[in-house]
Amino acid sequence: MEQLPIGPSGLLMQTDFISPEAERELLSILANLEWPTLPGRRSLHYGYTFSYKTFGIDEDVPFNAFPDWLVPLLPPYENCQPHQVCVQYYPPGAGIPPHVDTHSTYDQLYSLSLGSPVYMQFRDGESGDKVDVDLPPRSMLQLSGDSRLHWTHGIRARKTDTLADGTIRARQDRWSITYRWLREGARCECGDVRLCDTAQKHHGIEREYRWKKGNDDIKETIT
Numbered sequence: 001m002e003q004l005p006i007g008p009s010g011l012l013m014q015t016d017f018i019s020p021e022a023e024r025e026l027l028s029i030l031a032n033l034e035w036p037t038l039p040g041r042r043s044l045h046y047g048y049t050f051s052y053k054t055f056g057i058d059e060d061v062p063f064n065a066f067p068d069w070l071v072p073l074l075p076p077y078e079n080c081q082p083h084q085v086c087v088q089y090y091p092p093g094a095g096i097p098p099h100v101d102t103h104s105t106y107d108q109l110y111s112l113s114l115g116s117p118v119y120m121q122f123r124d125g126e127s128g129d130k131v132d133v134d135l136p137p138r139s140m141l142q143l144s145g146d147s148r149l150h151w152t153h154g155i156r157a158r159k160t161d162t163l164a165d166g167t168i169r170a171r172q173d174r175w176s177i178t179y180r181w182l183r184e185g186a187r188c189e190c191g192d193v194r195l196c197d198t199a200q201k202h203h204g205i206e207r208e209y210r211w212k213k214g215n216d217d218i219k220e221t222i223t
């Protein structure tokens, strides 16, 4: 993994995490999965299920084992397998609102991009800085440090991205595989009252949860 020269600190990428042939095979497997019939972004979940009551894992739902095709795609950088994996499909024009993945619940966070390249936007709510990071297909992205905790990330819902040289790039179908590990003790110590649910709880801040269709473990942040 290499630190990206742009964006918040802690943003690491490994390009060509899989070969173009492996990507082609994978996309034919994904095409045959039973996706929810929704307009816009669609998600499938493996591993543990998120609980809206405890904001941790739902102890009542058994671990949904990783299918064979997913196992070789698990990031090899951590000392255990992820606790939760979310496979998402974005038709052209679909995005994901700016958010941080829940601090208290999740620790490490990785995402593998497949299909269309897309710009992911990182935002620092404090300074107002926005940075567009191009996610090439077959790249593995790690969000750690500031990029994980103190900047939001999201994908604008639009059909094109305008590149740095002014070229307009049409979006095609995109898939991503997001990997999450549970945070030990389910408490985050970062103290960021804007974005951290643990810090907000300490300060008695009532948060407004807005659950997302098809990707329910993500909530809108209060930037």
Ligand SMILES: O=C(O)CCC(=O)C(=O)O
Residues within 6 Å of the ligand: 086, 088, 096, 101, 111, 112, 113, 153, 175, 176, 177, 178, 218
């Ligand atoms: O599609 C992606 O690459 C990332 C999606 C995301 O931010 C998430 O699932 O939390």
Ligand SMILES: [Fe+2]
Residues within 6 Å of the ligand: 099, 100, 101, 153, 218
């Ligand atoms: Fe996310």
